[in-house]
Amino acid sequence: NAGVTQTPKFQVLKTGQSMTLQCAQDMNHNSMYWYRQDPGMGLRLIYYSASEGTTDKGEVPNGYNVSRLNKREFSLRLESAAPSQTSVYFCASTTGSSPLHFGNGTRLTVT
Amino acid sequence: AQKVTQAQTEISVVEKEDVTLDCVYETRDTTYYLFWYKQPPSGELVFLIRRNSFDEQNEISGRYSWNFQKSTSSFNFTITASQVVDSAVYFCALSEAMRGIQGAQKLVFGQGTRLTINP
Numbered sequence: 177n178a179g180v181t182q183t184p185k186f187q188v189l190k191t192g193q194s195m196t197l198q199c200a201q202d203m204n205h206n207s208m209y210w211y212r213q214d215p216g217m218g219l220r221l222i223y224y225s226a227s228e229g230t231t232d233k234g235e236v237p238n239g240y241n242v243s244r245l246n247k248r249e250f251s252l253r254l255e256s257a258a259p260s261q262t263s264v265y266f267c268a269s270t271t272g273s274s275p276l277h278f279g280n281g282t283r284l285t286v287t
Numbered sequence: 288a289q290k291v292t293q294a295q296t297e298i299s300v301v302e303k304e305d306v307t308l309d310c311v312y313e314t315r316d317t318t319y320y321l322f323w324y325k326q327p328p329s330g331e332l333v334f335l336i337r338r339n340s341f342d343e344q345n346e347i348s349g350r351y352s353w354n355f356q357k358s359t360s361s362f363n364f365t366i367t368a369s370q371v372v373d374s375a376v377y378f379c380a381l382s383e384a385m386r387g388i389q390g391a392q393k394l395v396f397g398q399g400t401r402l403t404i405n406p
Contacts, residue, residue: 207392216296218378218396234393266332270392275322278332 178202182267182279189257189286197252197282199267206271208250212263225250257286289314291381293397300369301405308364308400310379320382321362327375369404376401
């Protein structure tokens, strides 16, 4: 029972490079989310997918794109990384009756 | 807009003391959920409790208890007889109502309170 799996765990990028953060859940959840965590700011919602086939912006979507590939997978793409995107990224999933289940996070550093 | 405020940035107590973490929220929704999550030094987020807006009963789970008061828009968390393993960052969160979209919960998080329990 893996729950929510995020890859990679750590990543260092140079400014301007692109990358995709992967997230997969095996709990048959409808909704999936990407959050970023910065010191002193809690977690902020980047994008979410309420159900397969839909995606919507959260609080801080600028500089990111997402793809809900299927019910299990929800990826987050940084097209041109900036130092301001240095953060810890968490993927989460849920269905209506359950609380959010989080992955273990991806620590991204942009130099 | 929804907002969650955890005014205590850091708390440090000696083991076995009781400690209360404060959480104040703002929302215009009448239906909402409140949550507490724990983030230990290892970094994962651990769900502790979810409470819906219609249930103001206090909740107790072992050494943990939660006090929900709609009149003051607060959802405080108390740890009784604290232990070193309770050291973590604790987040309070509020879910926006997602009308018509079953299963979606957009959580708004507070800034977190770093709790250190000293032996």
